[in-house]
Amino acid sequence: GLSWITILRKRDNFRKAFKNFDVRKVARFGKADVARLMRDAGIIRNRLKIEAAITNARRFLDVQKEYGSFDRYVWRFTGNRTVRNPNGLTRKTIRATSPESDALSKDLKQRGFKFVGSTICYAHMQATGMVDDHVLGCFKYRQRGK
Known part of the structure; x- marks a missing residue:
């Protein structure tokens, strides 16, 4: 895994790249967004983790719907x-x-x-x-x- 300090130092870049962490917006990301994120030197460019963030946003919305x-x-x-x-x-x-x-x-x-x-x-x-x-x-x- 990555160190928390590495992530925290890039927090503002992540916030911008992931639309202010708006889960509904991230859940709608597609292949073009993954490509954009893979070119963004301000974040950690790990395809599996980027794709996981998008998947997790979708599953998060599923859980919200199920549990309120x-x-x-x-x-x-x-x-x-x-x-x-x-x-x-x-x-x-x-x-x-x-x-x-x-x-x-x-x-x-x-x-x-x-x-x-x-x-x-x-x-x-x-x-x-x-x-x-x-x-x-x-x-x-x-x-x-x-």
């Missing part, structure tokens, strides 16, 4: 609650996956999503508050349980 929102779909994997991992976590003891992220990854793959392994699913769960892995010393750690 993608949010409603993903929160089912944590029982509609934030999973608070044990107190005393350190950067060395934070896990990269969980049974919940394993289940989410498996389900997404069955629905046709690409590049959605358990690690990226767990990172999504952390970023969206589905999992609370704040470590000792983090300013958010003191706010746990409030």
Whole structure:
């Protein structure tokens, strides 16, 4: 995989290339858009990942239609609650996956999503508050349980 810092440094380029991340617009991308993206030096030009982003946008819309929102779909994997991992976590003891992220990854793959392994699913769960892995010393750690 790619490092997050590499992606973050190219974030503005990705935003422009992928129409401000408008999922409906990306879902309509075709061969000409793939060719355009493959020529765009400002993004990572990996055909499989570009095509996966388009496929995932289409599957995302399918999930929205089925569940009413993608949010409603993903929160089912944590029982509609934030999973608070044990107190005393350190950067060395934070896990990269969980049974919940394993289940989410498996389900997404069955629905046709690409590049959605358990690690990226767990990172999504952390970023969206589905999992609370704040470590000792983090300013958010003191706010746990409030």
